[in-house]
Amino acid sequence: MAESSKEEIVVGKPVQELRLNPENLPKNYMYDEGGAGFRDALVPSQDDNIPVVDLHRLSSPSTAQQELAKLRHALHSWGCFQVINHGIESSFLDQVRDIGKRFFQLPKEEKQKCAREPNNIEGYGNDIIFSENQRLDWTDRVYIKVQPEDQRKFQFWPPNPIDFRSTVLQYTESIKLLSEVILKAMAKSLNLEEDSFINECGERAVKFLRFNYYPPCPMPDHVLGLKPHADGSVITFLLQDKQEEGLQVLKDDQWFKVPIVPHALLINVGDQMEILSNGIFRSPVHRAVINAENERLTVAMFCTPDPEKEIKPLDKLVNESRPALYRPVKKYTEIYFQYYQQGRRPIEASRI
Ligand SMILES: O=C(O)CCC(=O)C(=O)O
Numbered sequence: 094m095a096e097s098s099k100e101e102i103v104v105g106k107p108v109q110e111l112r113l114n115p116e117n118l119p120k121n122y123m124y125d126e127g128g129a130g131f132r133d134a135l136v137p138s139q140d141d142n143i144p145v146v147d148l149h150r151l152s153s154p155s156t157a158q159q160e161l162a163k164l165r166h167a168l169h170s171w172g173c174f175q176v177i178n179h180g181i182e183s184s185f186l187d188q189v190r191d192i193g194k195r196f197f198q199l200p201k202e203e204k205q206k207c208a209r210e211p212n213n214i215e216g217y218g219n220d221i222i223f224s225e226n227q228r229l230d231w232t233d234r235v236y237i238k239v240q241p242e243d244q245r246k247f248q249f250w251p252p253n254p255i256d257f258r259s260t261v262l263q264y265t266e267s268i269k270l271l272s273e274v275i276l277k278a279m280a281k282s283l284n285l286e287e288d289s290f291i292n293e294c295g296e297r298a299v300k301f302l303r304f305n306y307y308p309p310c311p312m313p314d315h316v317l318g319l320k321p322h323a324d325g326s327v328i329t330f331l332l333q334d335k336q337e338e339g340l341q342v343l344k345d346d347q348w349f350k351v352p353i354v355p356h357a358l359l360i361n362v363g364d365q366m367e368i369l370s371n372g373i374f375r376s377p378v379h380r381a382v383i384n385a386e387n388e389r390l391t392v393a394m395f396c397t398p399d400p401e402k403e404i405k406p407l408d409k410l411v412n413e414s415r416p417a418l419y420r421p422v423k424k425y426t427e428i429y430f431q432y433y434q435q436g437r438r439p440i441e442a443s444r445i
């Protein structure tokens with residue numbers, strides 16, 4: 094087998110095409126050890142469920158403290174939470190899912206118009222293949238940088254569906270506002286100045302949007318939609334599929350199913366937030382499983398700092414009893430994908 098390199102060695106076929114030939118699934122998609130285990134994850138108990146944080150309660154003086162305590166607990170124990178009453182209309186969230194689904198239904202030639210280029214993640218495509226023995230994910234994607242505005246590369250944005258661009262722009266604005274509310278609340282939950290995390294991200298903070306499309310798979314017990322990973326972001330907003338579950342999160346060495354909460358967005362702590370919070374907030378390892386019958390589509394918005402900013406534990410969270418647990422990092426997104434495709438966690442390189 095070839096050693097893993099930093100160059101893409103071959104551009105793989107779309108997963109949507111592979112599924113039409115189930116007898117010949119490439120071995121890189123197969124996990125022999127899978128068994129029914131992949132899809133039999135635990136359901137969180139009522140007493141220790143993935144917390145649901147209500148933004149109305151968070152902004153109302155009589156309930157704010159209780160909700161902040163819930164948020165802090167969520168970020169420390171699960172590293173994720175579902176947010177409700179976030180102000181984004183459910184019908185608009187449906188529209189965001191819908192433009193994604195309609196894109197993946199287009200003919201191949203139409204989708205190829207915004208195909209990613211070798212060694213580049215932006216555009217329509219799937220895993221970058223760095224080595225022959227790399228495990229591959231059963232997913233096709235559209236991955237685009239949506240902020241800062243002057244870094245948008247519209248050649249990688251689908252020209253079809255016709256309302257793709259306007260919907261994405263509106264969604265980006267909504268998430269930008271919501272992310273500020275969430276980052277302020279996260280800072281307050283640690284008794285920090287409310288702009289602490291926002292300032293660390295900088296005025297030229299970067300947001301990536303990714304549509305993850307998981308076609309039905311003939312071997313769902315031996316193939317993963319997305320291999321175990323933690324996000325490289327500060328925080329990630331995940332709009333789940335309306336019907337199909339598939340996301341699992343690792344806690345105390347066990348996989349738990351992440352339920353679908355109607356109208357909610359799931360928020361994940363990313364590695365750069367784990368570093369900023371000096372490990373108080375946990376960037377959780379998660380994965381996506383698939384099924385034989387139905388497609389699944391999710392939309393992830395990764396909020397990341399200006400890559401020129403150095404990210405390190407906030408001074409106020411470092412003291413004698415809790416020394417800095419991470420070295421400073423810069424341009425984390427660039428190293429992230431190399432590690433990801435090797436099934437490794439880039440945060441290990443930063444841990445002291
Ligand atoms: O599709 C999912 O459920 C998970 C997506 C995810 O983890 C990601 O895009 O990083």
Ligand SMILES: [Fe+2]
Nearest residue numbers: 322323324379
């Ligand atoms: Fe993720």
